[in-house]
Amino acid sequence: MLPTPKLDFLPVLPELILAGAGIVTLLYEALAPRASRATHLGLSLVGLAAAAGASIALWDRTGDPTVLAGAIQADRLAVVARVIIISVAAVGLLLGTHYYDRSGDERRGEFYPLVLFATTGMTLIVAAADLIVVFLALEILSLSLYVLTGMSRRGQATEASMKYFLLGAFASAFFLYGVAMAYGATGTTKIAGIAHALAGQTGGQALALVALGFLAIGFGFKVSAVPFHMWTPDVYQGAPTPVTAFMAAATKVAAFGALIRVLDVSFQPLAWDWMPVIWALAAASVVVGSVLAIAQSDVKRMLAYSSIAHAGFVLTGLTAANQDGIRAALFYLIAYAMMTLGSFGVVMLVSVRGEERTSLASYSGLGRRQPLLAGLMALFMLSLAGIPPTAGFIAKVGVFGAAIRAGHWQLALVGVVSSVAAAFFYLRVVVLMYMQEPQGEEQEEDRSPLPRLALAVPAILTLVLGVFPQMLLGVLDKASVLRW
Amino acid sequence: MIRLPLVLVFSALLFSAGVYGVLARRNAVLVLMSIELMLNAVNVNLVGFSAALRSLTGQIFALFVIAVAAAEVGIGLAIVILLFRNRETINVDEVNLLKW
Amino acid sequence: MLRDYLPVVLLAALAVAFAVASMTASRLLGPNRPDPVKLSAYECGNEPIRLPKGEKFGVKFYVVAMLFIIFDIETIFLFPWAVTFRTLGLFGLVEMAIFIGLVFVAYVYVWKKGGLDWAEGQGPASVREARAAAEADLGEAARAR
Numbered sequence: 001m002l003p004t005p006k007l008d009f010l011p012v013l014p015e016l017i018l019a020g021a022g023i024v025t026l027l028y029e030a031l032a033p034r035a036s037r038a039t040h041l042g043l044s045l046v047g048l049a050a051a052a053g054a055s056i057a058l059w060d061r062t063g064d065p066t067v068l069a070g071a072i073q074a075d076r077l078a079v080v081a082r083v084i085i086i087s088v089a090a091v092g093l094l095l096g097t098h099y100y101d102r103s104g105d106e107r108r109g110e111f112y113p114l115v116l117f118a119t120t121g122m123t124l125i126v127a128a129a130d131l132i133v134v135f136l137a138l139e140i141l142s143l144s145l146y147v148l149t150g151m152s153r154r155g156q157a158t159e160a161s162m163k164y165f166l167l168g169a170f171a172s173a174f175f176l177y178g179v180a181m182a183y184g185a186t187g188t189t190k191i192a193g194i195a196h197a198l199a200g201q202t203g204g205q206a207l208a209l210v211a212l213g214f215l216a217i218g219f220g221f222k223v224s225a226v227p228f229h230m231w232t233p234d235v236y237q238g239a240p241t242p243v244t245a246f247m248a249a250a251t252k253v254a255a256f257g258a259l260i261r262v263l264d265v266s267f268q269p270l271a272w273d274w275m276p277v278i279w280a281l282a283a284a285s286v287v288v289g290s291v292l293a294i295a296q297s298d299v300k301r302m303l304a305y306s307s308i309a310h311a312g313f314v315l316t317g318l319t320a321a322n323q324d325g326i327r328a329a330l331f332y333l334i335a336y337a338m339m340t341l342g343s344f345g346v347v348m349l350v351s352v353r354g355e356e357r358t359s360l361a362s363y364s365g366l367g368r369r370q371p372l373l374a375g376l377m378a379l380f381m382l383s384l385a386g387i388p389p390t391a392g393f394i395a396k397v398g399v400f401g402a403a404i405r406a407g408h409w410q411l412a413l414v415g416v417v418s419s420v421a422a423a424f425f426y427l428r429v430v431v432l433m434y435m436q437e438p439q440g441e442e443q444e445e446d447r448s449p450l451p452r453l454a455l456a457v458p459a460i461l462t463l464v465l466g467v468f469p470q471m472l473l474g475v476l477d478k479a480s481v482l483r484w
Numbered sequence: 485m486i487r488l489p490l491v492l493v494f495s496a497l498l499f500s501a502g503v504y505g506v507l508a509r510r511n512a513v514l515v516l517m518s519i520e521l522m523l524n525a526v527n528v529n530l531v532g533f534s535a536a537l538r539s540l541t542g543q544i545f546a547l548f549v550i551a552v553a554a555a556e557v558g559i560g561l562a563i564v565i566l567l568f569r570n571r572e573t574i575n576v577d578e579v580n581l582l583k584w
Numbered sequence: 585m586l587r588d589y590l591p592v593v594l595l596a597a598l599a600v601a602f603a604v605a606s607m608t609a610s611r612l613l614g615p616n617r618p619d620p621v622k623l624s625a626y627e628c629g630n631e632p633i634r635l636p637k638g639e640k641f642g643v644k645f646y647v648v649a650m651l652f653i654i655f656d657i658e659t660i661f662l663f664p665w666a667v668t669f670r671t672l673g674l675f676g677l678v679e680m681a682i683f684i685g686l687v688f689v690a691y692v693y694v695w696k697k698g699g700l701d702w703a704e705g706q707g708p709a710s711v712r713e714a715r716a717a718a719e720a721d722l723g724e725a726a727r728a729r
Contacts, residue, residue: 023686023689026689026693027689027692027693029693030692030693030695030696030697031692031696132541132544132545132548135548135549135552136548136552139552139555139556143555143556143559146559146563147559147562150563150566155570155571158563158566158567158570158571159567159571161563161566162512162563162564162567165559165560165563166506166512166515166516166519166560169516169519169556169560170506170519170522172556173499173502173519173522173523173526174522176523176526176549177499177522177525177526177529179526179545180526180529180530180533180542180545181529183530183533183541183542183545184492184529184532184533184536184537187537187539188539188541189541189545544664547660547661547664550657550660551657551658551660551661553657554653554654554656554657555654555657557650557653558650558651558653558654561646561649561650561653562650564646565643565646565647568643569643
């Protein structure tokens, strides 16, 4: 008999709960003849809450940094990232329930299990300690998101789903090739094992560098960094808006969580080789994202380009290649997740039924028609632009500071200049809402309370983190220490 | 014993053929097949490394890749069917409701 | 050893050489007097009604193919377990039971959602269409004659 491996399932309990909830909702959808959205929502939220609880319980865990034969990392970075992702998923589910209630579409009960499975993949990828697990988690979340993107009757959604799938699968293949090369170079797929092997090697690191390049392409696609960003505007625009909100906010946290581990643990011995690569990706994303966003006339497309720019800002923090940079990147990710989730949520509520009103013009005079929504949108826009006293400001200061302290002041300069340019199109939305007359005839307005309540979470966090960032920074100080 | 560089070159060629297929083909199903080719190139690599390094990890990983590739094909075919029902085409060039 | 494959390579080379040689020989030595009847495609003594080129498969086939691929490939995880299941013991058995349980959940979902129903009505719609088209063509061919 082989010795039964020592099994400590506690560190993957959040994923087990999430996957379990996904299966329960899937079976409910299949077996209940008249499954209702409310029950789906209830089941899913219970699952998410339990998973969040199980994650938080891991905060004070001591003992081995990895469990399950070195497959899962049990550290505080994983805890923080999981809690963010799960919160985003909860808000996304509330928004989605409202969206499908209003759209008069078919039942679309698969929305719930798919979001739960995508969340499972996302939380798993930030806790992965083995590149095999990273790949599997990446596929779990990607496959669920491809389907979610197409969950609407509109032709645009199908098309977005197709594009996302083809480019995503293409990127996964590159990622996988990189993993195979890393395995060939070091003889292991463990994230920490690769670091040990690379630190012990002298010279002849061609394979490892090839691996690094391919992994960078794969991650570049997932976080939508320039030049791997082509899919982002199409997919964000075509997908149903609540799916876009969930996907834009949570996928970035998940992909960056894994990227942090791969760069700052596995390839730490090669930090001087990857730093210029990340530097270039960051600079290109910040500039291209900010400039192209100015030219957009559709709000969802504009936010998509803005998300590309924000990926660049997070990468700016990561060029520091130290704990300082990781902490800044984490703070940025949290702030970004909240403001993106919030702004797409408002877009969903403004576009009423289906997707008719996503053009910038439909925001003119919103301040008079819907003061609450306009206020929320203004808050998120100011935060995305990085204007105090919002979380976006503190986050930007953090990543630029980390980059400058690590000697990348040129990159910080590029970032600051781009932020100024980007402020233009964020503020344009605010100006439209408050200083323009409403255009066109009066249309039916969406005034339901539930999604507004859901949007209170990102709104409050955006403000609170902007005014009292110390609350979170203390937590992130502990979370940014990678144990391996 | 087949020498490792030979395996790596073969896998690189296979991967490149897949990349070419993805970029050059206009039929979504053929693009899908090209992606499968890329994944199989990776499998060749993994098994080659596994034999050369005398470590089982690579082979286990290859099994996972095969299963994931199948799931990917499943989703891909489903999306192609959906697209065909909506648009009566599976030519990726004609898919142009959204600006590229 | 690559040397072990030498017989296979030799056999393949022989087969190709034989085929090429006999076709060249018949082209060079035999008489060549084509006429329309000889050149027409032979299909069980009938004129071929229409060529299958460009015909589309029913979407149902894709659905079945999709489901088949997924459920078929899942067995890949059974093989390593089957090879070592005595050494893995109860642990392996429980793992596999969970795995098969998950596949079963997917099966229940597909079944209940109607993924396995071939078609409403009698027989596959695509086959009926194909038959109708073939009959129409036959009628035309008969009238033409």
